[in-house]
Amino acid sequence: MTVYYTSGHQPAHQGLLADRKVAVVHEWFGSTGGSEAVFLAIADLMPHAQRLVLWADEGVPADELHLRQSWLSKTPLRNSKALSLPTMPLVWRTLTNEKFDVVVSSSHAFAHTVKLGDPEHTKHLSYIHSPARYIWSPDFDGRGSHPLLKLPRSVLQQADVRLSKHVHAYAANSREVQGRIKRFWKRDAVVINPPIEVGYFGDAPVHQQHQNRDYLLGLGRWIPYKNFDLMIGIAEAAGLPLIIAGSGPEEERLRKLAAGSRAQxxxxxxxxxxxxxxxxxxxxxxxxxxxxxxxxxxxxxxACGTPVIGMARGGLLETVLEGETGFLVDGLDPGPYAAAVHRLGGMSPDRIRAHAAEFSADRFAERMTHWIGDVAG
Known part of the structure; x- marks a missing residue:
């Protein structure tokens, strides 16, 4: 699954903060992932802004995207997000000597702690994908349980709060994350959902729109907390083929599970x-x-008129309308998910697509423009 390096959106306000010196910052810029698309959509609103990242993964066209990388990109730590995490507060504070009038950070680790000016004169806004799950919710997806992070985790939590007091305003990508910001940082945040290119996905060629819809689809990074093994069990219980799309470190294990499954x-x-x-x-x-x-x-x-069968937690509670655009199940038993598959017949693809339109890139751009303008104006 490839990330789409340009948002495809032409912002309505090309001159947003055109009279200010602006930096838009992000953590590592990976070859896959939704946070990178959000970062670029934010940067699109301010084409004159500098784009600062810790590093760009191999294969990412950093020059073409005008990404300015930190000194961490020249060290072996760029190859290990977990091991580099304790260094990030320092890296963000030594990123550049330049001073900016406005800084907009796109953060899922420590980017919101970046300090690129005088707090009395520099406005810092931070869009949060999540407070760093590696340190605040280490058991959330299993990747924060690295033994080398156990001891410094408490120190990092304290640093995360202390080094971000200069942030003037937070935006969260969901109500789920808004709640974490309040719980962990004791800060308020507005909710601005990420931009989805609903026009592109909803405008498929005619021959694609008349397919038989005869399989189940699992998509994303092949890592443990995504539960692709559960998807195999759901497909087996539902008696339908399954396509697993994406990439990740779980590939070998998942292929072995699939080989032993009755599902195709x-x-x-x-x-x-x-x-x-x-x-x-x-x-x-x-x-x-x-x-x-x-x-x-x-x-x-x-956006393609395809219903979702997912877990009744987190962001899906905000993006899936129960019984109208999909079904949400609590737990890890494949049986209830398989049962939901057989209840899909009455759903309207047009209704599903109409709901997806509420999360369009245009709506994101409008809300971000107002938020940035209100805080930094």
Whole structure:
């Protein structure tokens, strides 16, 4: 699954903060992931802003995207997000000597602690994908349980709060994350959902729109908390084929599980954007049994008229209308999810697509423009 390096959105306000010196900052810029798309959508609103990141993964066209990387990109730590985490507060404070009038950070770790000016004169706004799950919710997805992070976790939590007191305003990508910001940082945040290219996904070629929708689809990074093993169990219980699309470290284990399953499971590694849209349109349902901060993939699926069967937690509570655009199940038993598959018949693809339109890139741009203008104006 490839990230789409340009948002495709032409902002309505090309001159937002055009008279200010602006920096838009983000953590590492990976080759996959929704947070990068959000970062670029924010940067699109202020084309004159400098784009600062810790590093860009191999294969990312950093020069083409005008990404300015930190000194951490020149060290071996760029190859280990977990091991580099304790260094990030320092890196953000030594990123550059330049001073900016406005800083907008896109943060899921420590980017919101960046300090690129005098707090009395520099306005800092931070869009939060989640407070760093590695230190605040280490058991959330299993990746924060690295033994080298156990001892410094408490210190990092204290630093996370102390080094971000200069932030003037927070925005959260969902009510789920808004709640974490309040709980962990004791700060308020407005909710601005991420931008989804609903026009692109909803405008498939005619031949794709008339597919049989005869399989289930699982999509995303192949990591433990996404529960792709559960998807295999759901497909087996539902008696339908399953396509697993994406990539990740769980590939070998998942292929072994699939080989021993009665379900017909097909893997597609890193499908291109057009192929991804085709997969959405051909699926009877997207399976998404994971606790996500927001979850852009389920909204993309709904933009194609494809219902979602997912976990009744996190962002899906905000993006899926129970009984109208999908079904939400609590727990990890494949049986209730499989039962939901057989209850999809009465759902209207037009209603599903109309709901997805509420999360459009245009709406994101409008809300971000107002928020940035109100705080930094």
């Amino acid at each position: 499971v097909h893997f597609e590694v890193r499908p291109e954007r057009d192929r991804l849209r085709e997969l959405y349109w051909g699926a009877r349902a997207l399976l998404f049994p994971a606790h996500e901060d927001f979850g852009m993939i389920p909204v993309e699926a709904q």
